[in-house]
Amino acid sequence: MKKIHKLILKAFIQPFFVTFFIVMFVLLMLFLFKYIDDLIGKGFEWYIILELMMYASATNVAMALPLSILLSSIMTFGSLGENYELVAIKSAGVPLSRAMYPMVLMVTFLSISAFIFSDYMLPVANLKYFSLLYDARQQKSTNLLPEGIFSNSFPNYTIRVHKKDPDGVRLYGMMIYEKNPSTGNNNVIFAKEGSMYRTPDDSFLVLKLKDGIRYEETSGDKGYNPRQRLTRLRFKETEQKFDLSNMKFKRTNESEFKSAYQMMNLKQLKQARKEIEFKLDSGLSTEFRTFSPYVKYFSVPHQTKPNQVKYKLAANLLNTFKPEERLSTVGAALGEARSLQETIVSKIEMRKGAAENVRRTKVEYQRKFTLSAACLVLFLIGAPLGAIIRKGGLGLPVVVSVAFFLIYHIISTIGEKSAKDGNVSPVVGMWIAIVVLTPLGFFLTYKAATDSALFDVDIYKKFFVRIIDQTSKRFKKTRTSIG
Structure with a gap:
């Protein structure tokens, strides 16, 4: 590894850890603000709160890791560009893509680690977190006798x-x-x-x-x-x-929460989806046997067999019954029709619920991979973006990184909700944010490699000043011609 690579890698590692812990701290504070009323005044031991915060931190990695990679990559290349170190690297004949080589390896390693974490550790952390949070919220307050209540x-x-x-x-x-x-x-x-x-x-x-x-x-x-x-x-x-x-604080058996898809790894999600699909298929065969007589004899035209006695229904079937038998016959027919309708409605709702569960298993399955892909894509955006804006520190890089991360988060949230509702395929819903932002990353990489002044304020200022001058000159010529 060359000294340039060591310099860039060293410049990336420190901001990454700093921003990662800052983001984790902010997300942990948001967790405490959200559940402060469910935790305060219930007489918990200190280690219960600490354990809950530890599990909450583990569940926040899925959001903190991509954001910290984006922010630290912008800060790293922004600081190199601000101190003209990036100019010196390019003048030495090292292109930007080659200078990014050690960071690409580093982020790839982090992406693989994120996948392993999401498949093996995150389901366990979710199980511990949600079970402990449920028990904490069910715990009664130690203020047993409040005033005036x-x-x-x-x-x-x-x-x-x-x-x-x-x-x-x-x-x-x-x-x-x-x-x-x-x-x-x-x-x-x-x-x-x-x-x-x-x-x-x-x-x-x-x-x-x-x-x-x-x-x-x-x-x-x-x-x-x-x-x-x-x-x-x-x-x-x-x-x-x-x-x-x-x-007293009582813990619920964690096995009661294991059926949730957030607590499953890839193997368990596959097995859960197969079981649901098997139930759907077996239920479909049962429903076919239940309703096939009605379909066969009332909807599908058929021919009589050679030795079968031919029959023909009367034009008005009720006239063949005695007057005192008509009411009971109609009532029995209506009862059977209502029973069939209720059966159909219940089967439809059951199939809707099963189909929703299948979609949720697919969504959680794809989520294991999208975390790793998000780390790579946001790095692909952050590194060239830092080289273009040429600003280090926690000022402008924070604003830019938060803006891009919000775009990614909003698109992924909308896609996930649409996938769970069945409006789009789970694969499309979970990968739509990655697909949208990847071309942007390649575009910014191209602009940074060609030394584009994409975010140079002076260029845009000169452009608008020139437009204003041309507009004012045309306005003056128009007034002179009219006068």
Whole structure:
């Protein structure tokens, strides 16, 4: 490897890692902003949050890696062009395509690594991430008794606290409804003040109530009315104990999430698609046997066999029945028609769902490859673009890279949605962004190799100034001729 190649490769590696971690940090902050309400105030251990953030970072690689390659390639060649190092390389007889050779190898290695990651590691990360996120969102808040709100945190109890001290221990104006599933709210407790604490093993929440009254409704000695007798009990101090077992963080079995296509690799996606298509084919044969008699005898013309007795239906078949039999005959025919219609509708919806699942498996299958292709295409855009704009740092390269990445992301999102809806083929929908941007990459590479001033502001400024001058001269000649 020549020194020029080492120089370019060294200039690329450092910005790549810096931009990659910056993009990952931004995406991780977006994740926290999105799910902050589902994570705060639920008493998670610190390692649960850290584990969730780690899995979220792994799922963000599919977006962070192409963007960081695009940004770092623009920064690398933009810095080389700004410091006239690219001019010196070209003056030494090394063309731009040859100068990009080590970076092409580097990006190719990253693309292969991205494919391996998306096929082997990303399904596992998605499984861990979505299962843990689901359990975290299902976890109840540790603020069991908020002020001024009827809380249903405990089964068969509804509790309202009028006011709480800042320490969260002293309570005032308490109201507790003890619900009976069969008869309703049979017991009600009112207390002027109280306090709450947890048992040492964190299994129960204990409420110490003071200066209160308890109302109980029970069945009487006679009759079956469960609310016949009302009992009122006054107390100076009492305790209520509530079970906290359902408040602890519980993990769902990860096998319940493995059926999602995002948690599958290429082999599993192929197997899932084959199973769905097999069910579709077997269902089609069953449906054919169900509906073929109707098609055969009412839609397809047929001839009688030589030894078959010929028959001919009457012009008005109902006239052949007795008057008292006509209504039951018509009702039976309508019932059979409705049953057949419902069967057809259910079969259609079932086939639509199965066809949608097949499309989703194909979309996820193609996604394994589009990540690697996106890295190559965005590098093909970024490297010549940096050589053209000749600006390094995190200023103009960030703006340009974000603009091109948004174009790629919007096109790929629209294509993916169209593929899932069945408007286009999954292959076309997932590769449309790559197909659109690849010619642009070759065009920019050609312009950079020919030292085109494609983004030189002065050239465009002179062009518009010349047009304005010509327009003003023509306007003056027109006014002079009219005058």
